[in-house]
Amino acid sequence: MSLDFTALDFETANGFIGSACSVGLVKVRSGRIVETEQWLLRPPEGFDHFDPRNVSIHHITEDMVTHSPRVGEKLGDLLEFVGSDVLVAHNSAFDSGVIRAASEASELSVPQLAHLCTVKLSRKAYDLPSYSLPFVAEEAGHPIENHHEALADAEACAWAMIDIAQRSNASTVLQAADHYKVGLGLTAAWNPGEEFSRATRDAQGWIASGQQLPPQDTFGSWPQEGDNPEPNSSADPTHPLYGQVMVFTGNLAVPRPKAKQWAANYGAQTASRVTRATTALVVGDGFVPQDLSNGRLTNKAKHVLKLRDKGQRVEIISEGEFMQLVEGFGMAVQG
Incomplete structure (x- = not known):
């Protein structure tokens, strides 16, 4: 058994959690980063408005993704990259939720996703005034130079997971989770024809009412x-x-x-x-x-x-x- 997982980070275009416009992926094997990917994405059709507030955070504009694939077109590649790994993210419920909501908006099936949250782990492993990713990354010995750049954040999350596991002498992410008494999250599978999540239903309501943004x-x-x-x-x-x-x-x-x-x-x-x-x-x-x-x-x-x-x-x-x-x-x- 070894410290194997995939760390990821999404940036979103607007208030709909499924409006992915960038993703960073980091594969870790035996506690070492062995592969990375980063893609600019067009959010699902109809959910692809770029909110100035989001743009001010990650600096990705609509023009920058004009020739990028829709998130649904890259879903298969993303799931293939992840394979059977546990997903590790800083607030993993958010990032796994991006995959689920984007899949719903794209009318594509998505399997159940197991995920582990470095926000919760870092609260147990570190003593910091803030558990935002820059503070956690610095404590792990790998400060972020480009916060809100998807791959940089995913790499920072991966290093944090590696450091947290080392501090607990854990050989796997599950052992680290058990040591710190942090539960593994599960995002339910979804198939076309099944009920949408609340996030997608709400977003459809905004669109139906002629709004581009959440109220x-x-x-x-x-x-x-x-x-x-x-x-x-x-x-x-x-x-x-x-x-x-x-x-x-x-x-x-x-x-x-x-x-x-x-x-x-x-x-x-x-x-x-x-x-x-x-x-x-x-x-x-x-x-x-x-x-x-x-x-x-x-x-x-x-x-x-x-x-x-x-x-x-x-x-x-x-x-x-x-x-x-x-x-x-x-x-x-x-x-």
Whole structure:
């Protein structure tokens, strides 16, 4: 048995999780990178609008993919590259969800996909103020030079998986997952004629209503805190938000009560203030993880850093990362 897996990273064109416009693939055998692929892609027909917000993240424009194959045309090559490997990704539910949703939108069958999340693994293996990929990659000894370039992110994820396995003396990804008590995720198979996932149904609804983008909420100058809903008891325990105690700060692109409900849907317990029980703080107002080094922080974020200095394991999550963790809802971009 050896450390074999495929790491991958998708970039998407818009708020539909299946709107893949680039993918990076990294094959690892015996703990070594042995093969890589990167493709620019046209998203599925009808779902191929390029949202300026996504473009501002990955800098892939519609013109750049004009002569690229549709994602459905490369699905067979992608699945052949993966073979029987476990997929490893930074928020693997997102990347495996891209494959599933793109397959639905392309009316193509897709098998069940087993995946392992380096967000969840890194939370157990490392002690960092943020578990965004740049922080994790640096801790693994392989800093990212071109974050949001699909192959660069996939390679960073692969190195993180290799490092995490080495730290636990694991010979396989399953042994590493077992060591850190992180469950293997499964994305269900799909065949034409079967019911679409919620993401695809929602995207079809946007198109039917004449919208190119997911509906956006507006918010006032001061966010309404709202109630803290009960966590979904039947949520997937392998999801990165499951079991988190989350607090929100700053203005978000959606009302805070809605963000809290999304978190609760995935098994998180939300709260209104930072305490010793807090495990994650979601920061709005355009915060990005790099702001941790330049001091552009809310008071709640500063309080979290003080708690970390005292030994509390709590992380800071940007709004973009949070939106990806809840499968897009208007900004399906990597964190």
